Amino acid sequence: MNKYTDNTFCTAPMLDLSDDHCRFFWRLLTKKSMLYTEMVTTGAVIYSKKDYLLFNESESPLALQLGGSNPGDLAFCAKKAEKYNYQEINLNVGCPSDRVQNGGFGASLMANPQLVADCVKSMMDAVSIPVSVKCRIGIDELDSYEYLQNFIETVSACGCDLFIIHARKAWLQGLSPRENRDIPPLKYESVYQIKKDFPQLNIVINGGIDSIDACKEHLKHVDGVMLGRTVYDQPYILADVDREIYGDENASAVTREEVMEQIIRYAEEYVSKGGKLSNITRHILGLYFGCPGARTFRRILSQDAILKGAGVECIKKALNSMHQAAADNEEHERMYLANLQKSE
Ligand SMILES: Cc1cc2nc3c(=O)[nH]c(=O)nc-3n(C[C@H](O)[C@H](O)[C@H](O)COP(=O)(O)O)c2cc1C
Structure with a gap:
């Protein structure tokens, strides 16, 4: 190049x-x-x-x-x-x-x-x-x-x-x-x-x-x-x-959780200086694309981060709700399979 x-x-x-x-x-x-x-x-x-x-x-x-x-x-x-x-x-x-x-x-x-x-x-x-x-x-x-x-x-x-x-x-x-x-x-x-x-x-x-x-x-x-x-x-x-793409064997993929930790720190500083949280969070809505609970993460973050005075607790809430939704889903699936087995 x-x-x-x-x-x-x-x-x-x-x-x-x-x-x-x-x-x-x-x-x-x-x-x-x-x-x-x-x-x-x-x-x-x-x-x-x-x-x-x-x-x-x-x-x-x-x-x-x-x-x-x-x-x-x-x-x-x-x-x-x-x-x-x-x-x-x-x-x-x-x-x-x-x-x-x-x-x-x-x-x-x-x-x-x-x-x-x-x-x-x-x-x-x-x-x-x-x-x-x-x-x-x-x-x-x-x-x-x-x-x-x-x-x-x-x-x-x-x-x-x-x-x-x-x-x-x-x-x-x-x-x-x-x-x-x-x-x-x-x-x-x-x-x-x-x-x-x-x-x-x-x-x-x-x-x-x-x-x-x-x-x-x-x-x-x-x-x-x-x-x-x-x-x-x-x-x-x-x-x-x-x-x-670049063939860097030493580059290990950063986890989504590691990314979120840094985003929270970055957002905290930005909001403390008077910035609007949604200016940052609107870009991260797709981070969990394809993961269980991704839709919940997206929904909570897009609803709450635009509210007046929103701070990083919105991000934490979105993460917790996503994990809860994923766990509920798993439990739901487990019960469904158990019922299916019983009826067979
Ligand atoms: C919301 C949006 C804004 C864009 N703004 C620019 C721009 O400022 N300059 C530019 O050269 N292309 C712009 N594009 C075009 C993209 O750079 C790119 O050429 C196009 O989206 C096709 O690539 P993709 O299919 O990977 O998205 C924009 C595309 C989108 C979706």
Whole structure:
């Protein structure tokens, strides 16, 4: 992979989801994965009073995803991000939302490969960390393989060698961003073909990847995988990444209980400074996905953590209720089997 980052396993940038609390949580589960911020627009970095680039060093390695299409603004933001110690800058060329389209960036940039190349070049000239592009396989009628090939060729000509490709096109009119993540069919073959045609580039595949086994299968064809919704909904999948994907034999999967201990400490500190508990707990609802009592954990936490003044006792209550629900369930099953035996 490239000089500074290892993008074999990446978590996807997700607006309103992959925020600092979420990344703190994910980092407890995997040390090696490359994490991405939510998209931050150049306008927000340049004009907002809030510092959108602040992050905790414990989240590293972390890539900042920028949204914008002005080469000068992007270079300014990239330079600032490098000073903050981000390990990579990623340009969003995949978001189809109206707001982003009106701003002239995101997926609509796929129609203008030369502008993307100019943006990337401008950032690369400004920083020494890697600059990557996250794009789709096409937009609207510009969806032939040749179009994608030309896009990659044009952008890589400026020296960019890391592309994350969401293996479905986007319709800029008529589909919501959410629909654009599900309705256009996945075409993994197009991404594999890009790797064949540009073997010197680092190609990361994204879209609909739902297990470690599926990651391993994709990694036979491309350099990296990026997962979004699966990681968000079933975060414990991350506990296997360092060993199963990065081959770190010494990485033993952290237990859910160990993760919860750290989350409780983190939440305690955050709440004591006036933070809202649910800002943290909303990201951990899926931690027990697939475990007995998981639904109880999720329900109690989502109901109680949003109440005014909620503290970490909510988390403890959710854990206790989950264990109780699991035990009740086991007992219920035991009695059912005993009755079945009696009636036979
Ligand atoms: C709630 C949500 C917000 C997203 N926000 C962004 C974003 O800010 N930037 C981006 O490039 N992609 C964004 N995406 C798209 C994801 O990065 C990813 O490309 C997409 O979800 C497909 O991957 P998946 O099937 O593994 O989820 C978002 C996806 C979701 C579900």
